[in-house]
Amino acid sequence: MQLDIFPSATMTRYIGKMFAARVVAVLLMLVLVLQMLDLLGESGEILAHPGNGQAQLLTYVGLRAPQLVAKFLPYSVLLATIITLFTLNQNSEVIAMKASGLSAHQVLAPLFLVAGVIAIGNFAFNERIVTRSTATLKAWQAANYGPLPTDTQVRSNVWLQDGPNILYARTVTGEGNAMRMTDVTWHRRDPTGMVTEIVRSPAATYANPGWRLIRPTTFDVQSARRTQDNGDAVFATGVTPTQILIRKADADAESLWHLTGSIQAIRAAGHSTSELESRWWHKISGPLSAMLMPLLGAVAGFGLARSGQLFMRAVIGMALGFAYFVVDNAALAMGSFGGYPPLIAAWAPFVLFFLIGEAVLIRTEE
Secondary structure (H helix, E strand, O other): OOOOOOOOHHHHHHHHHHHHHHHHHHHHHHHHHHHHHHHHHHHHHHHHOOOOOHHHHHHHHHHHHHHHHHHHHHHHHHHHHHHHHHHHHHOOHHHHHHHOOOOHHHHHHHHHHHHHHHHHHHHHHHHHHHHHHHHHHHHHHHOOOOOOOOOOOEEEEEEEEEOOEEEEEEEEEOOHHHOEEEEEEEEEEOOOOOEEEEEEEEEEEEOOOOEEEOOOEEEEOOOOEEEEOOOOEEEOOOOOHHHHHHHHOOHHHOOHHHHHHHHHHHHHOOOOOHHHHHHHHHHHHHHHHHHOHHHHOHHHHOOOHHHOOHHHHHHHHHHHHHHHHHHHHHHHHHHHOOOOOHHHHHHHHHHHHHHHHHHHHHHHHO
16 A cells, blocks of 8 residues: 555546546536526516616626635535546446555545645635625615615615614715715604604714714604704714624625624624624635535445445435535534534534544545
């Protein structure tokens, strides 16, 4: 048995190219099918806005496709692993490699190498492209697919407590004292919780303290009278930009570096950051799961093809891979509401299924 981690250079290139080609093919197939289904469900809302047409549909595809690529890339690695190993085993190439002295781990080494490159690329893709497209898409959806917002740091449908009163903004842009709200509504409530006055404004800026509503319109509920103020007025003095950051920090739309700053600001304000910390760790463990897929799908590549159990092995490998995604999502959900510590929520499924995959591989092949 060879002591090298990889088989020969020729064998490594042969298996690596085969695996990489199948990852790309499976990913393209999944993204194209899912993109068509998603576009069918969303096209009605996009075209409902006056002036929208084919260009806006293509813009939506350009913003949604990176999300689908990032989400389903680990699935593609899993399916490509099963297809690659199934093909090699069906053609007796795995038997030939093992007969030459290669261990099961050496047979899988080229797959791990390609999966490692994919994991690094997926992480960079998430940080540089997916977060920006997600932020832009959410801002566009908050504007009901109107003109595409130029500021992607948009928080939509923000509800905030101002003592007994309520402040609502359809969108909030900017950071810190430069925050700006649009389509603002302030509800004054009596001690029983009933709304007595509603103030509406097209925009508001931070007045430190409070928010300066531009040309507000006041509606008195008891008298049913509406009044228009041509000047500006300050309301919601109990609402600060930090509260908005706490309520609307979006891990999916923030890069790792930006999310770190959000977590530090929220922690400094004395609030829990368990959910965001779980998401922070998952930004690393999520892309790295691509390296786990060759191990979980490895069971499909071994065993005698003529025994009739090859298809069942492929099903088992697929079941192991999909079980990982189910457990990973469940652990992340538990971490979001504090059931698990953030580090465990993000990494426990990865470690657990790594041990399961190694145990299956060693028990059956080594």
